[in-house]
Amino acid sequence: MLYPQSNDSRIVFSLDGVWDFRTAGEDSYPAAWAGAPLPEPVPMAVPGSYNDQNDELNLRAHYGWVVYQRSFAVPSRLMAGQRTMLRFDATTHAADVYVNGQLLGSHFGGFLPFEFDVTDVLRSGENLLTVAVDNRIGSSTLPVGNDAGTAFMGSDNANVPAVAEAKKHARRQNLPNFDFFNFAGLNRHVELYTTPASAYIADITMTTTRLVDVAADARTAASAVIAYDVTLDGTESDDSVPPSEQTVMSMSDSAASDNQAVTDNGRRVNIAILDSAGTVVAGITAGFSREGDGSVKASGDIVIENARLWNPGAAYLYTAVVTVSADGPDDESHIIDEYRQPFGIRSVEVSGTQFLINGKPFYFKGFGKHEDSYFHGRGTDDVLNVKDVSLIHWLHANSFRTSHYPYAESMYDLCDREGIVIIDEVPAVGMGWPQYANPLVAERHREAIRDMIARDKNHPCVVMWSIANEPGLDGEGDRPRLAYDYFRPLYELAHACDPQNRPVTLVCCQNDYLSDITERTMDVVCINRYYGWYNLSGDLDAACYALNIELDFWESIGKPVMFTEYGADTIEGIHGTHGEMFSEEFQRDYYARINAEIDKRPWFVGEQLWNFADFATFQGIIRVEGNRKGILTRDRQPKMAAHWLRERWNGIPDYGYKG
Numbered sequence: 001m002l003y004p005q006s007n008d009s010r011i012v013f014s015l016d017g018v019w020d021f022r023t024a025g026e027d028s029y030p031a032a033w034a035g036a037p038l039p040e041p042v043p044m045a046v047p048g049s050y051n052d053q054n055d056e057l058n059l060r061a062h063y064g065w066v067v068y069q070r071s072f073a074v075p076s077r078l079m080a081g082q083r084t085m086l087r088f089d090a091t092t093h094a095a096d097v098y099v100n101g102q103l104l105g106s107h108f109g110g111f112l113p114f115e116f117d118v119t120d121v122l123r124s125g126e127n128l129l130t131v132a133v134d135n136r137i138g139s140s141t142l143p144v145g146n147d148a149g150t151a152f153m154g155s156d157n158a159n160v161p162a163v164a165e166a167k168k169h170a171r172r173q174n175l176p177n178f179d180f181f182n183f184a185g186l187n188r189h190v191e192l193y194t195t196p197a198s199a200y201i202a203d204i205t206m207t208t209t210r211l212v213d214v215a216a217d218a219r220t221a222a223s224a225v226i227a228y229d230v231t232l233d234g235t236e237s238d239d240s241v242p243p244s245e246q247t248v249m250s251m252s253d254s255a256a257s258d259n260q261a262v263t264d265n266g267r268r269v270n271i272a273i274l275d276s277a278g279t280v281v282a283g284i285t286a287g288f289s290r291e292g293d294g295s296v297k298a299s300g301d302i303v304i305e306n307a308r309l310w311n312p313g314a315a316y317l318y319t320a321v322v323t324v325s326a327d328g329p330d331d332e333s334h335i336i337d338e339y340r341q342p343f344g345i346r347s348v349e350v351s352g353t354q355f356l357i358n359g360k361p362f363y364f365k366g367f368g369k370h371e372d373s374y375f376h377g378r379g380t381d382d383v384l385n386v387k388d389v390s391l392i393h394w395l396h397a398n399s400f401r402t403s404h405y406p407y408a409e410s411m412y413d414l415c416d417r418e419g420i421v422i423i424d425e426v427p428a429v430g431m432g433w434p435q436y437a438n439p440l441v442a443e444r445h446r447e448a449i450r451d452m453i454a455r456d457k458n459h460p461c462v463v464m465w466s467i468a469n470e471p472g473l474d475g476e477g478d479r480p481r482l483a484y485d486y487f488r489p490l491y492e493l494a495h496a497c498d499p500q501n502r503p504v505t506l507v508c509c510q511n512d513y514l515s516d517i518t519e520r521t522m523d524v525v526c527i528n529r530y531y532g533w534y535n536l537s538g539d540l541d542a543a544c545y546a547l548n549i550e551l552d553f554w555e556s557i558g559k560p561v562m563f564t565e566y567g568a569d570t571i572e573g574i575h576g577t578h579g580e581m582f583s584e585e586f587q588r589d590y591y592a593r594i595n596a597e598i599d600k601r602p603w604f605v606g607e608q609l610w611n612f613a614d615f616a617t618f619q620g621i622i623r624v625e626g627n628r629k630g631i632l633t634r635d636r637q638p639k640m641a642a643h644w645l646r647e648r649w650n651g652i653p654d655y656g657y658k659g
Ligand code: E9O
Pocket: 178, 179, 180, 404, 470, 509, 510, 528, 530, 534, 535, 565, 610, 627, 629
């Protein structure tokens, strides 16, 4: 799904702003609210999680449905003959969408976009848009909620009669089996956008397939072969003919002016490749053909000479200006649709125990993050994203994982531009044994993998897919095999979905790595380890000893291995000469000691600590105002460890750290 874009052929209208809002029932909402103004609404900003926007309603404790509503008018003159789409960048977690009382459809899953065709639904004048959103999580949702018991690492005196009795009368609530607050609502942008109706560009894929003569510093290549793939859809997209001859242009030609390759019905695509200065450096014109699956596509290769490569810390972006045109009855060429797709030229591969970008061994320096901030909750916040990216640079970090869900698109755009590397993760967090036997979970999991890769495939910043965080992989009996049987097909699905065939991983929890037979089969072994915190607490000598025992095991596996989490809760302002747990000194010493051990292992290809910043969680006895493992506070002030890491990371190059 292409991100909405305004140009000569398309219009985008933002529906962000202050909407009307009401909480509704645990299991439903009044049907009458779908098509009439909400009674006594309160204001609610979109995008944004609703939870921290209104204190009177105690929305952090809300369980079940809420209803958002706004009206809008569109300039019907401008939209006549266009296809009009209503897009949600993400609603968390399930949504029913109505326009003028008519149900357009429902969507499940809180972190990826969906859209509805509203061409025949909108009327001139005011339209009423109503979105009902459900925040409930349970054993069939991703992320996973507990149906009973406690939330993630919650405490309970299960056998005390009074506790057991009180639970029967307790209000229903979400019990996340994950460690981040279940922020919900219209977390991301809402847009109306148009495309031409008869034929429009439905998708674009730009894939680096070959780099020739990469320079020693990996900044350039003598040439790069880019596979393009453009999908056409629309009411008249299906009268295509077999592909006509394609015309590859040299750099000196003007791509935009070459219209030689024309189908019988005259419809053709032109792709002009612009460098970062906007100069056309290559291009192609091609016809469309119908594929076996019924889609209408144009695909082939474009060669870019003297290619500038995208690198961590040294980004370079090209833009593919994709134009579909056809000859009218007057024999003149008319543009039907156009789209500007940025992309980067780079390769990613795992070779032996190395993670190679542009053929050079890359070392991951960074963290797991969250979309999380005061007031906004998980709401898209470009100020915060720009600030975080600047802090990533300040720390001399080069990467992060989108723990534990795909982030808003604008963050990937920023990272493309700023040369920051992303491990992109689906919201499969909190998974254990019951989920592996639940076909609904498996289907939702597959859908999340497919949708994430379809959305993010063109981003050069994304170098690896993570298909889950900390599922149960080890244990007695057939458990390791059950986990393998569940995850191996998902690993293969991720590879099959990705035109770039990037490495795929599964982020594994502190576990019995000897009985776990799944993690070792990933392209990169990504481990979350808390030696010295959750175990051997506070004893860094014992922690290092234990870590080395485990590292000896991974050495025997012969794959690249990295930390995707390690850390210690730290309350800013707590100090001590001997650095006890929770003090700023302890967090610094923890990283100093653990990093000294991984530095001895050449196949250990990265350190992504936990976490970039403190973040909100479900309340519980081990969470004081959330998870405090940030090296920054929630308001982005550095703790002592951040200064220490900043110095360490300044001395670690992106490429070739361990030879
Ligand atoms: C997932 C992440 O979302 N990994 C957790 C992080 C944490 O700080 C959480 O925020 O808790 C760590 C899981 C470690 C489990 C260790 C097991 C030992 C339990 C006593």
